[in-house]
Amino acid sequence: MNKLKSEKIKKRLKTSSVGIAGLGGLGSNAAIALARAGIGRLVLIDFDIVEESNLTRQYYFLDQIGKPKTLALNDNIKKINPKIKIDLYNEKLEKDSMEKRFIDVDVIIEALDSAEIKTAFVEEILTKLPDKPIVAASGVAGYGHSDRITTKQLGNLYMCYDEHAPSCDDDVLMAPRVALIANWQANLVLEILLGEDK
């Protein structure tokens, strides 16, 4: 292991912050990956509570059913890394002020569910915070076809993208593919924060 490199990475990540919009299959898994990687501060937003059906793919446990996702995920992250600073917002993203909790983070992860809200969020962030990198995902439903996922970059918008994937309205959401894309997003965040791994 390259000690110098790992010290440098540790230091850089400790002073970094990442905002995550939505704490479902994408957001909960991405948050755990980033917490393990050593991000110093996370800003987490969701208005939902943990339901039994979420446990097929989201990073929650049976005894957390009924709890707000923000509080449940906070507990789970703290069991891994108690030192990480977490700002929790148990609220719905409101159109025209979607950017407000993300103004001071280094990178934003879009981890919302419906295509309408995903689009509205990305549009608002790109328009109101044009200098902020945002990592979005589209095409998480189904299983298999890992090789179809690609990263698309359009300026400060980074997309984890499978343009041939079906909508979750017509297909199942399953842990392997959802977590794969969530970790793909987290991996991209590290690349944005640290620069390309050479």
Place this chain on the structure above:
Amino acid sequence: MSIEVNGKEVEWIKNENIKDLLKRMKYTFPLIIVKINDKIIPRPEFSNVTVPNNSKIAVIHMISGG
């Protein structure tokens, strides 16, 4: 006289707006984000903004699931 749409070279048509270009490209997804030369174009502007010659256009669509 051409434009680039999602990496593909496409004929440029004078006075064509974004709405018409999306139709021509058969991009029928209802939820898409359009950038022309890296500038995001808000959806209400799709029928007002014409596509300049030699421009680079990126169209991505969002699929539900998260």
